[in-house]
Amino acid sequence: MNAPDPLRPGPADLPTVLLVDDEVRSLDAMRRTLDEDFGILTAESAEAARDLLARQEVAVILCDQRMPGQTGVEFLKEVRERWPDTVRIVISGYTDSEDIIAGINEAGIYQYILKPWVPDHLLQTVRTAVEARLLQQGLSRLELDLRSGAPLLRARRQQRLGEARAAFDFERIVRAPGSPMDGVCATAAKLARYDLPVLIGGESGTGKELLARAIHYASPRADGPFVLENCAAIPDTLLESELFGHKRGAFTGAFEDHVGLFQRAHGGTVFLDEIGETSPAFQVKLLRVLQEGELRPVGSTRPVPVDVRVVAASHRRLDEEVRAGRFREDLYYRIAGATLHMPGLRERRGDILPIAQHLLALVAQELGRPGMRFGDGCLRCLVSYDWPGNIRELRNEIARAVALADGEMLGPDCLSLNLRQGRSAMTAAAVGAPAGLPASGTLQERLDAVEAMVLREALERHRWNKTRVASELGLSRVGLRAKLQRLGLEDRS
Template sequence: MNAGLRLPTVLVVDDEVRSQDAMRRTLEEDFVVLTASGADDARTQLERHEVNVILCDQRMPGLTGVVFLKEVRERWPDIVRIVISGYTDSEDIIAGINDAGIYQYILKPWVPDHLLATVRNAAEAQTLQQETARLDLELRTATPVLRQRAAHKLERARRTFGFDRIERAAGSPMDSVCEMAARVARYDLSVLVLGESGTGKELLARAIHYASPRANGAFVVENCAAIPETLLESELFGHKRGAFTGAYEDHIGLFQRADGGTVFLDEIGETSPAFQVRLLRVLQEGEVRPVGATRAVPVDVRVIAATHRDLEQRVREGLFREDLYYRIAGATFTVPPLRERVGDIEPIARRVVDEVGIELGRPGASLTDEAMACLMGYPWPGNIRELRNELARALALSDSERIEAQSLSQRVLHGQAGLTATASAAALPASGTLAERLDAIEAMVLRETLLRHRWNKTRAAKELGLSRVGLRGKMVRFGLEG
């Protein structure tokens, strides 16, 4: 997420507070989330704020979701409208789905990752539609100057999601990954992105899309592990009315919506062999057959797939089709985990703090040297996603705009302390004078104690039998405080 860009705004309309809170928690990392308990409250929000996407529950006191969304279409036609319902409400929704211009309806109980991906796609579809309409208008009526401006706008959009958006330090292992991905982006090859969860595989996929000739097309995302297989086929390939229970109307799948663009299939390693057969056919024939349809529909998409699994191993185990593996792995890139690129932690952390600070209404937030030292020493099993959550929590709990070490969680401090103590013990000099060896041991004890006490100097000094001034002097001597 770029700190300089306005986050898309989502309005959640639901009369149940718990449902509002659940959707807010799911969406708030990527969107500005507004809430309303009914139609009247929602109208007030729409009159006061610029809203990109509206999520509306079907069953509300007074107006139903579909009836209210029909009004929204008439008064605010640019807003993407999504309705949430149970199967029992589907007939009511279908009866008014065309009049309301509903982008998609989500069945209860909804899955967080699926909800997030749907809203992301809706917001991006709106952005692309508006930008395309503006560019088309300018190009059709343009003077040479206006044509140049339109071209510059398109270039800015491509730079926004470029490879330089992937934060990293000079000499990072990500440099070679991004360099090779930028070369491949120009060609219409399928791409497979490997890496642990939270490493930023989707960021790399977006950069590839926006560096490709398909940059004007849609970039749609589906997490293959987030929804049941039957719904996954419907989401990707679409379905015809009556194809299965609850299919009360034709549904256009993401492959058709991404025609001319890119489909990003996250966690493809979790799919079943039966689904893999259908996906392979789509990739080979360049067409999709919606569930229950008798005819196939041609589509022109580029597929970028990602997984944290070892797909070659799953092929050997018979859990993943070999022919599909070679079809999606036209080019393969591995995003290394954060623990293998420790140098990237500092620039990523500083950027995250900038972004989170703006989101929380605390611009100008920063990290102390002690806090940064703790972040650099922790192995981050959850990678960038865990780092972001940690920093958001720390900033929310901090009393100032500077995140101190003591604001970090015990998990990070204890994990870092254990790691530091083990590493320090292993690194004790095997030779040297007695004074040099004692200094090394003293530095190790000081650092471990400070980390265990969350860099609280008063507590650390008390445990070590030192005055606060004495502790500060030793910290300076051993380079433990910048």
């Protein structure tokens, strides 16, 4: 395999991301995941990365921990000193976690990604890192504003708040007239006015984070921070420090105090995504913070008061997790002051076309192909498919179609095979049920049969490698395991 071109230019208006890894395959995989959203530079050693950093401004660095000559943490320590504005992310296996924890603060590492990484999670982490860098640059500009006078600062804050409220207004959530989302947004708008904790349920990729942001910017806390954390993305040992902070010397490598997300969100909103993936031990600590309105950073003996609103989300049915003994009942009632459910795309087929048109405009602009449009055959395929990965899968499919299209018209031939085959599922009543599917039964029974077929086909194709199956289908390993257990597919036979 040929090494990727380290200096392949991206669009001038895209943030630049530097990928550092001595394995060419890993560099290529990360580039394929990120190059639609960012300009990409690659380096196969720390020395090559230094040369690139000296020549070009870089927004984010993703560095592998295990490299010959110098570890990722050691290299990122140097980056922090020489290029402090660059956001630093390290990628590593579980066996390196102690080394990462020991150096995470000294190197100023923004995030720690475990292998094998999931493409959607990697992409979202880099997007969030870029936002964090922009936020830091904004804070620097605010310091200049303070020197030039408070009235100007207040005016600019109000302007930015107005822009954020407009960008994340409930009416900006794309949907068709009469959509099931109308009721969800109307209820969320009422809840936003009151300082109640909200729990958002629904499958992965349905837009729970977007709804959480809309709740924040429609609330009295809109001028406060909105911070988020994916609880499934990092282990408990790091999650506690990330949310609650730690004191210098709390553990090996804690060379300075670290302010947690709860403190940074004081006066605003904390969005805890995939809260159902946390361990019982961590749930106890989170419950104590929510009950008492104060936290203790790791290694500290003094409580720190915090005033935050918590919006949590999970693709699991947490009430069922409580009954099964996997989620604490007292924490559930603490975070579920009010509950909302985000329906999947198959539950609101009328929204597929307006969402697809919206995404096509965005993706075509990002890829430099404005003017793209859907053909009738392509639209029929989009509406006929069940979209198990919901909006995230829809966006990926549209990006793929735009990349493959020869002209401005997107036809069915630009779509993946699974999507083209999914078109016949909507006409099963006229031509008979597809082979292997029940011709009768309740809707849930038929959906379960379709889901079982998709899972079985993916398992057999990947030789029962559940990590690869979960990555392909946009599921966590825990979520995949739960589906296999529910559908009776745990045994290879």
